[in-house]
Each structure stands twice: as C-alpha cells, then as structure tokens.
Amino acid sequence: MTACAGTQLPGSVSGECRLVHTPTYAVRGKTKYDQNYVDEITEKLVAGCGQPRPRVRPASFDQVPIAAKPVIVSKPAVLPKPKPVAIKPAKPLSAKAKQHEEIKRRWWNMKKQQSM
Helix, strand or coil, rough: CCCHHCCCCCHHHHHHHCCCCCCEEECCCCCCHHHHHHHHHHHHHHHHHHCCCCCCCCCHHCCCCCCCCCCCCCCCCCCCCCCCCCCCCCCCCHHHHHHHHHHHHHHHHHHHHHHH
C-alpha cells in the first residue's frame, strides 16, 4: 500500500491508466447492477488515474426510438397451371443416319474391349 501513496504509480497501474479511459458522457446501465458497475469503474478511473469525470449525458441519448412502420407483404402470385404439350413421335432414321449410328455403336464397343 505504501507504493500507492506517492505520485509515482507502479508500472502495472500506470500502464492501465493509459489503456482505459472514462467515457465522454455519463453512461446509464440497463439494470441497477449495470449502473453500479459503470459508476464503480468510472470512480476508480477518476480517483486512481486522475482522469476527467464524464460530461452530462445529452437528452438526445435517451430518446425513445421511433417504431418502424410495418412492411405490407402482398400475397404471392398464383400462376396458371401449365397446359399439356403434345410430343410428336420421332421421325424414322434415314439410311445415312442409320449408318452413322452403326459406326458410333461399333466404335464404342471397340473402346470398351480395349479398356478391359
């Protein structure tokens, strides 16, 4: 305790004083516990570190926020049911197309045999 009596603060306290500061304006806690904590910390900083007291809290800080206007959501659009589409039968392959299909089939069979 004798170390705190002088003007020179120990390194751990003086370092803390440079890191933590009092708030610019008075702080109000939501609950009594919150308010007691804030008041205690502020008083320790003022007394122990020589920091200035917070200024008076502006009235604009305590205004009740304006409630947001409700958003009106319209009903989702109802889409008409799709109409059935008639599928035309495929045209028979021409002789040239049949020949081409046969060449592709043989080529694939050859590739399968080579990979085994």
